[in-house]
Amino acid sequence: MSLARLSTSALALAAVSATAAAARDQVQIAGSSTVLPYASIVAEAFGENFDFPTPVVESGGSSAGLKRFCEGVGENTIDVANASREIKESELAACAANGVTDIIEVRIGYDGIVFASDIDGETFSFTPSDWYLALSDKIVQDGEIVANPHQTWADVNPDL
Structure with missing residues (x-):
């Protein structure tokens, strides 16, 4: 399976499992500026190949994306956090404290x-x-x- 297809599939899984996104029209993604160009391409491919609107992808950095992701579940929070590193234990604790407990971490690649x-x-x-x-x-x-x-x-x- 190609990396683009795997990434698009991972995004599709996120879209289907993100019930908060159903209250709005698009999946919301934020995080790593390093990952942004790739995430934008994957989001566009997702929008072209599935019956869901193209996800909204924003930058801001890994820590900022994970902070927003861990704010809670609902239409005012993001559905996917892009990070160029693993999620920290402190971030997992913040997520749990805010009811974000069903977290799936998918490694797409490595930085260079x-x-x-x-x-x-x-x-x-x-x-x-x-x-x-x-x-x-x-x-x-x-x-x-x-x-x-x-x-x-x-x-x-x-x-x-």
Whole structure:
């Protein structure tokens, strides 16, 4: 199944299960600005392929979207929160406190990191070890697996 079809199917599931959306004409989605372009394309495909209006997709950030999602159930709340991270325990607690208990988390993909510099600027020579030491949650240090202590690129490689 293609990613677009899976995403459209996930959105269809949300539309069918979002009883609050029945009180208004459209499913309401808000959250990650990183996810916004993709979510907008999926919402348009959904609107073109199902007998439901095209969902309304807004940005604002993962935390803002999840905060709005956890405000409660009803026509004045959003139905789907887009996030570029997992939902936090504190957000789940806020949801539960407001009666939002039937939460389905669907992972669509992963974020990426891109490095760019001015064409006339300084050049960088990253090694696979540099990437690992900079991005890994845990590293091997003195034969032990420990939390990654590196805070800056210079911690990883003084030349950076």
